Amino acid sequence: MVRYVRSGQPDLTNRQMAMMMLIYADPDPSTVRGLAHKLSVAKPVVTRALNRLGQLGFVRRERDMSDRRNVFIRRTGKGAEFLDLFDRFIAGSADESGTESQRGKRTA
Template sequence: MQTLVGYVRSGQPDLTNRQMALLLLVYMTPGPHTVRGLAQSLGVSKPVVTRALNTLGALGYLRRERDEADRRNIFVAHTEMGAHFLEGFGGLIDGSMPEHALDKAPATAH
């Protein structure tokens, strides 16, 4: 409960369970990650993953990258902002980081 209360108080955007699951899946499992593979892992449709990626991309937590070997493929990749967000969220879970720490993005993130 304290983790979620801290998260709400942090002022960060409210992520849905699907968005958070997608974010964690990309950061905690080996890639490369594709929309098709992520949809299969989560048991949802590709449009559901695409909508979640649109939101997470707009927040700067994930990004899409074109596969240079096959330009038809798009990979989903980590960002510094996403890593910072999850680090802060993890700190809320284990009690090592105050809720306001989620507000501070790294200086190099855009």
């Protein structure tokens, strides 16, 4: 985690990170209502976290055209890259710059 903090990557709150993991773990699009239910929080709490994730380009919102009350949360390439890098930091295979560290390099 220290390497991650030093890397300069965006700092996400636990709630934002939990949402990222839920959104990216499920192949189906998430909804604000669904995320609120899964995390046992109010919809405005989800909306605030999604605002930040959207600013970072990690997710995007898309209105459900068949039921305009629903908003789908879509994954982005930038968000997938962020989670991949975070995974490598946790696994110890990325250094502070986000590149493969000698310790974490895999050999064939």
